[in-house]
Amino acid sequence: MKEDFKKRTVITPEGKxxxxxxxxxxxxxARPKVHKPANPVIEKFANWARANSLWVLGFGTGCGAxxxxxxxxxxxxxxRYGIQWxxxxxxxxxxxxxxxxxxxxxxxxxxxxxxxxxxxxxxGLGSCTIxxxxxxxxxxxxxxxxxxxxxxxxxxxxxxxxxxxxxGFEELKKIIKEGRGEGxxxxxEEFDWYKANQKKVIKDWDMPDYNW
Amino acid sequence: MKSLLNNxxxxxxxxxxxxxxxxxxxxxxxxxxxxxxxxxxRDYEGMTHLVLLTAADWIEENEFQLTYLLNNPExxxxxxxxxxxxxxxxxxxxxxxxxxxxxxxxxxLKEMFGIDFPGSPGVDKPFILEGWDDLPPYRRxxxxxxxxxxxxxxxxxxxxxDPAEYMKKKMYPNEK
Numbered sequence: 001m002k003e004d005f006k007k008r009t010v011i012t013p014e015g016k017x018x019x020x021x022x023x024x025x026x027x028x029x030a031r032p033k034v035h036k037p038a039n040p041v042i043e044k045f046a047n048w049a050r051a052n053s054l055w056v057l058g059f060g061t062g063c064g065a066x067x068x069x070x071x072x073x074x075x076x077x078x079x080r081y082g083i084q085w086x087x088x089x090x091x092x093x094x095x096x097x098x099x100x101x102x103x104x105x106x107x108x109x110x111x112x113x114x115x116x117x118x119x120x121x122x123x124g125l126g127s128c129t130i131x132x133x134x135x136x137x138x139x140x141x142x143x144x145x146x147x148x149x150x151x152x153x154x155x156x157x158x159x160x161x162x163x164x165x166x167x168g169f170e171e172l173k174k175i176i177k178e179g180r181g182e183g184x185x186x187x188x189e190e191f192d193w194y195k196a197n198q199k200k201v202i203k204d205w206d207m208p209d210y211n212w
Numbered sequence: 213m214k215s216l217l218n219n220x221x222x223x224x225x226x227x228x229x230x231x232x233x234x235x236x237x238x239x240x241x242x243x244x245x246x247x248x249x250x251x252x253x254r255d256y257e258g259m260t261h262l263v264l265l266t267a268a269d270w271i272e273e274n275e276f277q278l279t280y281l282l283n284n285p286e287x288x289x290x291x292x293x294x295x296x297x298x299x300x301x302x303x304x305x306x307x308x309x310x311x312x313x314x315x316x317x318x319x320x321l322k323e324m325f326g327i328d329f330p331g332s333p334g335v336d337k338p339f340i341l342e343g344w345d346d347l348p349p350y351r352r353x354x355x356x357x358x359x360x361x362x363x364x365x366x367x368x369x370x371x372x373x374d375p376a377e378y379m380k381k382k383m384y385p386n387e388k
Binding site: 102103104107130131132136137138139140141142143144147197200201202203204 | 338340341342343344345346349354356357359360361363364365366367
């Protein structure tokens, strides 16, 4: 466990000693829960609304992040499809894994993904997220993203052009409207399997198991 | 350049000099005279800029080769100081007192090649690989493909259709 997460005594501004346990104080100790859709009519309406306001987390993991910039700007202008970029995981619903993912970044990606609110969707951008791409035999990049996070849409290419990204987002919208965008529930159902895979590659696991 | 080489030759024992271009010379020196030579070049010959510090793995000769590439910004030429160290006991004198950024290069070399630089600040802290527990990955006896296959769940090869066969089956299903 990292120094920041260890139990320790700190001195408050008033000069009193205070025992803190960051893992207990800042993080939940409950497993993720499965939230099944209750009322199909309401769920259908909610899915329509979700699909038409995709808020993407501005987190570029690899070289693919460069394709997300022209997407925002007037030439491709993804805002007209209801897609916009947000600065924090709490505000975002779509996580675009853009390109190759090193183990060091995977650790940050797992933390970020778990902090996002349900329902959340993952888009794997580029060949690297599918089978490792040109880094398939690298000692430091993962090969298959779907072993660590539930992926809704893959966009193949190295790099995929902004047009194919837009197409991928349209596919994601279709999936959400049909009620198949259940990644967060899948993550909760197979939580142990995902955690085991993550811990297999992240060898210095120095964070809490539940990052929310 | 000529006078500079003569100056060095009169002061240090040089193994070999390779003139790559008119503005790039490599000097091979023994391990113990490498850091003194770099110090001399920086303080008396105007090689004030360190371009890079890198290593190469000569596994057949059981040696690592370190290259300190120095630049003279006034007269616009480079000198590479090359030094061979043993692969088994891979340690080298630190040079972070000459340029601060050398400590970062040395940290990287420690992690990627396993070359130790005792006394260099933060040399044992992880640089890119966090919690690495295998051979240092830039060593040539480290099998990166095997490591990747064992660790990262390789996707099994996809089935591919020969286009001619596929079209034959689709258009003339009855023909053999």
